[in-house]
Amino acid sequence: MLNTVKNIGKNEKIKLFLERRKPIIEDWKHTYYLWKSTPLAMIGTVIIFIFLMIAIFAPLLTSYSPTEQFMEERLLPPNSQHIFGTDQYGRDIFCRVVYGARVEVWIIFIVSIISVMIGIIVGITAGYFGGAVDEILMRITDMFLAFPRLVLAMVLTAVLGPNLTNTMIAISLVDWTVYARLARAEAMKVKSQPYIEAIRAIGAKDLRIIAFHVLPMSISPVIVQLTLRMGTIILTAAGLGFLGLGAQPPTPEWGAIVSDGRSYLVDQWWISTFPGMAIAFVVLGFNLLGDGIRDILDPRLRR
Amino acid sequence: MKLGTYIIKRIFLMVIVMLGVATIVFFITHVIPADPVGAILGGNAPIERVDEMRHQLGLDKPITLQFVDYIKGIVHADFGVSLKSSRPVLKDIINYFPATIELAIASMIFAVLVGVVLGVFSAIYRNKSIDHFSRVFSILGVSMPVFWLGLLLLLLFYYHLDLLPGGGRNSLFIFPQRITGLLLLDSIIAGDWTTFWDGLSHIILPAFVLGYASAASIARIMRASMLDILRQDFIRTAKSKGLSKRVVIYRHALKNALIPVVTIIGLSFGSLLSGAVLTETIFSWPGLGRYIVNALLVLDYPAVTGGTLFIAFVYSLANLVVDISYAALDPRMRV
Amino acid sequence: MQKARGNLLNISKLKVVFYTYRGIIKALNGVELWMNQGERLGIVGETGCGKSVTALSIMGLIEQPGEIIEGDILFGDKILTSLKENDLINIRGKEISMIFQEPNAALNPVMKVGFQIAESIGKVKNKKIGKEVYVEVRRMLEIAGLDWERTINLYPHELSGGMAQRVMIAMALSSNPKLLIADEPTSALDVTIQAQILELLDELVKKFGNAVILITHDMGVAAEFCDKMAVMYAGNMVEYARTTNIFENPYHPYTKGLLKAVPKIGRTDELQSIQGIVPDLVEPPSGCRFHPRCKNVMEICRKDFPPLVEIKSGHYVACYLYGKEAIHNANS
Numbered sequence: 001m002l003n004t005v006k007n008i009g010k011n012e013k014i015k016l017f018l019e020r021r022k023p024i025i026e027d028w029k030h031t032y033y034l035w036k037s038t039p040l041a042m043i044g045t046v047i048i049f050i051f052l053m054i055a056i057f058a059p060l061l062t063s064y065s066p067t068e069q070f071m072e073e074r075l076l077p078p079n080s081q082h083i084f085g086t087d088q089y090g091r092d093i094f095c096r097v098v099y100g101a102r103v104e105v106w107i108i109f110i111v112s113i114i115s116v117m118i119g120i121i122v123g124i125t126a127g128y129f130g131g132a133v134d135e136i137l138m139r140i141t142d143m144f145l146a147f148p149r150l151v152l153a154m155v156l157t158a159v160l161g162p163n164l165t166n167t168m169i170a171i172s173l174v175d176w177t178v179y180a181r182l183a184r185a186e187a188m189k190v191k192s193q194p195y196i197e198a199i200r201a202i203g204a205k206d207l208r209i210i211a212f213h214v215l216p217m218s219i220s221p222v223i224v225q226l227t228l229r230m231g232t233i234i235l236t237a238a239g240l241g242f243l244g245l246g247a248q249p250p251t252p253e254w255g256a257i258v259s260d261g262r263s264y265l266v267d268q269w270w271i272s273t274f275p276g277m278a279i280a281f282v283v284l285g286f287n288l289l290g291d292g293i294r295d296i297l298d299p300r301l302r303r
Numbered sequence: 304m305k306l307g308t309y310i311i312k313r314i315f316l317m318v319i320v321m322l323g324v325a326t327i328v329f330f331i332t333h334v335i336p337a338d339p340v341g342a343i344l345g346g347n348a349p350i351e352r353v354d355e356m357r358h359q360l361g362l363d364k365p366i367t368l369q370f371v372d373y374i375k376g377i378v379h380a381d382f383g384v385s386l387k388s389s390r391p392v393l394k395d396i397i398n399y400f401p402a403t404i405e406l407a408i409a410s411m412i413f414a415v416l417v418g419v420v421l422g423v424f425s426a427i428y429r430n431k432s433i434d435h436f437s438r439v440f441s442i443l444g445v446s447m448p449v450f451w452l453g454l455l456l457l458l459l460f461y462y463h464l465d466l467l468p469g470g471g472r473n474s475l476f477i478f479p480q481r482i483t484g485l486l487l488l489d490s491i492i493a494g495d496w497t498t499f500w501d502g503l504s505h506i507i508l509p510a511f512v513l514g515y516a517s518a519a520s521i522a523r524i525m526r527a528s529m530l531d532i533l534r535q536d537f538i539r540t541a542k543s544k545g546l547s548k549r550v551v552i553y554r555h556a557l558k559n560a561l562i563p564v565v566t567i568i569g570l571s572f573g574s575l576l577s578g579a580v581l582t583e584t585i586f587s588w589p590g591l592g593r594y595i596v597n598a599l600l601v602l603d604y605p606a607v608t609g610g611t612l613f614i615a616f617v618y619s620l621a622n623l624v625v626d627i628s629y630a631a632l633d634p635r636m637r638v
Numbered sequence: 639m640q641k642a643r644g645n646l647l648n649i650s651k652l653k654v655v656f657y658t659y660r661g662i663i664k665a666l667n668g669v670e671l672w673m674n675q676g677e678r679l680g681i682v683g684e685t686g687c688g689k690s691v692t693a694l695s696i697m698g699l700i701e702q703p704g705e706i707i708e709g710d711i712l713f714g715d716k717i718l719t720s721l722k723e724n725d726l727i728n729i730r731g732k733e734i735s736m737i738f739q740e741p742n743a744a745l746n747p748v749m750k751v752g753f754q755i756a757e758s759i760g761k762v763k764n765k766k767i768g769k770e771v772y773v774e775v776r777r778m779l780e781i782a783g784l785d786w787e788r789t790i791n792l793y794p795h796e797l798s799g800g801m802a803q804r805v806m807i808a809m810a811l812s813s814n815p816k817l818l819i820a821d822e823p824t825s826a827l828d829v830t831i832q833a834q835i836l837e838l839l840d841e842l843v844k845k846f847g848n849a850v851i852l853i854t855h856d857m858g859v860a861a862e863f864c865d866k867m868a869v870m871y872a873g874n875m876v877e878y879a880r881t882t883n884i885f886e887n888p889y890h891p892y893t894k895g896l897l898k899a900v901p902k903i904g905r906t907d908e909l910q911s912i913q914g915i916v917p918d919l920v921e922p923p924s925g926c927r928f929h930p931r932c933k934n935v936m937e938i939c940r941k942d943f944p945p946l947v948e949i950k951s952g953h954y955v956a957c958y959l960y961g962k963e964a965i966h967n968a969n970s
Contacts, residue, residue: 142316143323146619147611150577151595155328155611158599159335235448239581242450243596258451265454266462276451284446291442536743543697544758544809545731548723558748633748 034296041292047285055101064095067250075268085270087260093270096252097278103253104282107168107237112226114172119179120222124214126180127187128206134184141177149174150239157245164247167240171233178229179222186218227293231286238279254279309630317619324615329373332608334366382609387601392609395594400613402472403583403590405485407575409506410514414575415568417518422525422564426533427552437522444519449578453512453585460508468505470587473498509586513578517571524567528560535559562633569625573618642712644672646817646849647696652709654691654700661920665691667873667927668709670946670956673866675816678843678850680864680881682857682896684916687870689853693819696851697736698726714816731758735810739822741802745794751805752790755779758812774812782808783838800831804838811842818843819851824859836863857900861885869893872917872927874943879953889955891932926958934959 018025035041054061070090078085084093126137144152156170190196190213199209240246241255249256254275261271362369376382382392425437461469468474472486487506490499532538533556541555580592587593591610598606642648654666666688673679681689694700696711698718711718713734718726735758738744746754755775756767767775779786782804794802803823810818820839824832840863843850854860860867860881867884869877869892877890888894895912914931917923923930929939938958946956 139319139323142320143327146320146324146615146622148573148576148614148618150580151611151614154580154596154599155331155607158602158607159331231446238448239450239577242448242581243584244600255448255450258448258454262454265458269458272451272454276448276454279451280443280447283448284442287442287446536738536740537746539699540736540738540744540806541746541757542699543730543736545727545729546757547727555746555749559746562748 031296035292038292038295040288041296044285044288044290044292047281048289051101051282051285052105054098055105058098058102061098062092062095064092066091066096066099066252075264077268078270084274085268087257087268087271088264093257093274096257097254097275100252100254100257100275100278101282103164103247103251104234104237107164107171108230108233110168111171111175111233111237112230114169115175116179116222116226118172118176120183120215120218122176123180123183123185124187124210124218127184128191128210128214130188130191137180138184141180144174144177147174150236153236153240154243154245157240162245162248164251164253167237167246170240171236174236175229175233178225182221182225183218186221187214190214190217224293224297227286228290231283231290234279234283234286306627306630310627313623313626317623321616321619324619325374325377325612328608328611328615329370332604332611333369333373336602336604377612382612383605385598385606386603387598387606392605395606396591396609396613399589399591399594401485402588403576403579403592405487406506406509406513406579406582406588406590407572408485409487409510410517410575410579411568411572413510413514414517414521414571417514418521419525419561419564421518421522423529423552423557423560425522425526426529426560429530434526437526441519441522444515445523447516449512449516450581450585452515453509453582456508456512457585467508470505470585472505472589473501474505509582509588512585513575513582516578517575520571521564521567525560525564528563529556532556532560562629565625565629569622572621572625576614576618642672644674644677646673646675646677646714647851648672648710648712649692649696650710650712652692652695652711653707654688654695655705655707657703657705663919664922665704665873665919666695666709667922668943669870669873669875671868671875671878673849673851676847676849677866678852678864680860680867681851681853681870682855682860682867683870685855686872686916686919688873689855689870690821692870693736693821693851693853696817696819697730697734698723731810731815732813733815734817734819735813735815736819736821737803737806737810737823740826741799741806741823742794742797744806745797745802747794749793750790751792751794751797752779755805755809755812758809778808778812779805781811781842783834784808798831799827800834803827803831803835807835807838807842811846811848814846815848817851818848819853821853822855823852825854825856832859839863857896869896872922873919874927874956875946876928876957877955878946879950883950883953887953889949889953889960890957891934891959892928926956 035045068091070086073082073086073090074088076082076086082092082094084097086092087096122137122141126134153167153170153174156173157166160166160169196209196213199213237246237253238255238258241253242259244256244259247253247256249260257275258272258279261268261273261275264271364372380393382396384390385392385395388395421433421437421440425434428434457469460467486502487499490496490502538551538556541551546555576592579590580596582588583590583593584596591614595607595610595614597603598610649669649671652666652669652671653664656663656665669688669692671679671681671692681692683689691700691704695706696713696718698721700706706719709719713729716725716729718729721729745751752772752775753762753767755778756762756771759774759778760768760771762768762771775790776786779789784801784804789797789801789805794805797805806823823839824835827835836859839850842848850864852860852863864881867877867879867881868875869884869890871892877884877888877893879887884893885897888897892912895910898910899912901909912931917927917930923940925941926932926939926943929935932939936958944956944958946954947960949955949960
């Protein structure tokens with residue numbers, strides 16, 4: 001008899017595992033169903049997928065180089081050789097836009113990581129420890145929020161030195177506040193749960209509670225919010241690039257390319273138009289997806 | 304609590320936050336830069352010049368003393384002297400700020416009118432054409448980069464159609480009277496209609512570009528809020544009382560639905576100020592945004608400090624007003 | 639259309655559906671209902687049986703995604719179901735009024751209570767109430783048992799549940815409607831307040847002579863207040879009679895089941911619940927919707943919904959147990 005537990009076959013174990021997680025699996029299935037039936041969310045996802053594919057497979061999409069100059073081919077309108085035309089240095093705009101996608105992906109990635117990290121650390125600390133710590137951290141958050149976002153990012157980038165890395169740092173330093181607030185709310189909710197008291201009574205230390213209980217609960221709303229904000233991150237980065245405070249030439253950042261084309265706007269409209277379209281397209285994708293996610297998660301609409 | 308107590312509490316908080324803001328700005332402009340003078344003068348400047356400038360800027364004093372001077376300066380509204388224009392920064396700010404405010408107000412008016420109207424009609428005529436149009440309008444509005452939209456519209460209306468001016472606040476030979484600094488208002492006061500129409504034609508495009516994104520988010524929230532309110536019990540009661548559809552919507556639903564919209568309007572103001580920076584650059588609008596950008600590009604630290612502090616102050620003030628109006632609109636908030 | 643059974647209200651073959659993405663909810667399955675002037679009719683049944691939907695149909699307040707797909711509602715000599723919206727507006731709040739379940743939620747949170755009552759009384763323009771209307775508002779507040787001076791300028795969130803319901807009653811009765819529909823008016827209130835509100839309604843309705851439809855899931859409340867009762871189940875009316883007859887002589891198996899489950903002082907037998915569960919209205923049972931739970935189910939019950947039969951004078955039931963022969967047998 002004692003051996004029966006050990007002798008449960010592998011199939012049995014898998015079945016048990018799935019059984020216990022059944023409600024979670026059901027929930028995910030339902031979410032997937034909702035996602036499929038929200039056309040806007042699907043369009044958004046498709047757009048973002050295209051965006052990511054373009055970024056990854058950039059070299060396969062174009063044989064030109066984004067930085068090499070071909071002065072004989074400068075300022076050509078869109079034609080069969082250059083779908084988006086060329087700029088004042090003879091560089092193929094389509095190629096620059098495609099490689100620019102990589103820059104954008106990189107920006108989103110780094111900014112997300114840094115801002116979420118700062119936000120969660122500040123938020124959880126404030127929410128969990130409460131009291132004076134909370135007050136001080138919240139005031140600091142307010143102080144960062146007292147600046148219009150772009151202005152603060154601009155100043156930070158200019159002072160740190162205009163380049164891509166500093167742009168990313170600057171945007172992160174402006175964005176973290178949103179996640180801090182969310183994380184704090186979650187931490188406060190979790191802290192007041194009876195089960196937390198219970199495990200504390202048997203000796204669980206704060207760090208352990210934070211790591212195993214508060215943190216997992218905080219991550220999910222933060223991730224959702226992150227998705228909703230990705231569009232804004234791109235727009236801010238592009239804005240900085242446009243002002244000349246972002247990635248420096250010859251890096252093909254979309255905002256910077258738009259700015260490049262400014263002096264040629266009248267006769268060579270394509271230099272500024274296409275990268276701008278790319279920005280709009282990707283941000284649109286994120287916004288659609290974000291809207292879709294928000295609708296899916298809205299408890300009133302979940303049937 | 305009563306409205307008055309609430310206001311006092313919020314003002315007090317704002318003061319504290321502003322102090323913190325000032326500290327942050329100090330940190331950014333005085334502590335981080337490795338060698339501001341070197342950056343301004345370039346690498347090959349002679350040592351005496353460098354030292355002279357350092358002394359001039361007070362950079363040879365210990366950091367703590369610099370901070371004290373800085374705070375003293377702020378309290379007296381003295382932001383130092385611009386390195387580029389050699390004028391007191393405060394004067395520059397007073398010079399350029401009204402242009403930004405005028406642009407911001409114009410954009411805000413546009414955004415609120417268009418946003419609220421679109422949002423309300425979208426909700427009432429749900430899933431009909433106006434709704435679809437409005438939703439497309441909205442989602443495009445929050446997705447398009449401001450600077451790109453501005454450039455395209457400039458291209459269209461100025462370069463190709465020659466309908467609107469290409470930038471600036473007024474045409475060359477117009478000399479507006481300066482009373483409040485708000486060109487449109489001043490020209491009305493002075494009865495100078497030529498200047499007024501000229502100013503108007505200059506402000507249309509930038510106000511539209513700047514306000515579009517805000518109009519889009521206001522429309523979305525308005526729609527969502529209106530739909531939410533229309534679902535509620537008290538609307539059913541209003542209908543059961545035999546009130547006409549118009550009365551139900553405008554007298555009962557709208558006031559309730561506007562409440563969350565007010566918050567968005569406040570938030571929009573922040574992005575308006577951010578967007579103003581970009582819009583002013585494109586349309587050569589002589590405002591504070593463009594001033595700060597130009598100051599940043601040459602690392603004119605006093606100008607940057609002054610400009611940033613000022614904008615942060617204005618923004619905080621705007622938020623304060625929004626919070627107070629929120630409490631005034633919704634009697635439940637005055638607990 | 640068949641002969642009208644009541645002289646005030648006649649609902650016949652009312653079918654209402656709701657289109658949702660789970661499917662089509664067949665909320666009302668051919669409801670028959672009627673009443674006379676000055677009468678008090680109670681509609682009882684479990685949550686979800688269609689009581690509120692019936693009430694809203696009378697008011698013409700069924701909106702997207704709901705729709706009245708069949709049936710007629712006759713009010714006096716007006717066919718409500720074929721009236722245009724503008725005509726319905728002239729009836730709502732004037733000839734037919736309604737009060738709802740959660741009074742605090744049913745009042746506009748950003749409007750003063752006095753103003754909301756004024757709206758039911760007369761035209762109000764631009765936040766100003768005319769002198770005559772103002773006097774009338776005061777009168778109605780007093781009639782409803784409230785201190786008008788204190789209450790008239792309050793906001794709904796400053797009122798207790800009981801006070802809010804009194805305000806609603808003041809609002810609803812201000813035009814002296816021929817019919818007052820009260821949809822679970824006391825379900826959200828404390829028991830003591832419940833009694834007060836019912837007493838108030840009783841007093842006022844006696845004085846002004848309005849007919850009342852009282853919707854409730856509480857048989858006790860219905861017994862207190864109503865002359866006649868209609869029992870509803872899953873979108874149909876299954877039994878209709880004078881209150882005393884329903885309690886002393888229930889015919890429909892569902893009614894019998896309900897009564898067995900009601901606690902009563904002096905009862906010593908076990909409370910019995912009705913076996914089975916409330917049906918899903920997207921895929922409702924065929925024929926008589928109660929048949930899966932009925933001890934006396936017959937083959938015919940699964941086919942069509944039983945017609946309403948007058949088994950005794952004024953006592954109607956919709957059940958195949960009581961076809962023409964059954965009546966004959968019962969009466970002999």
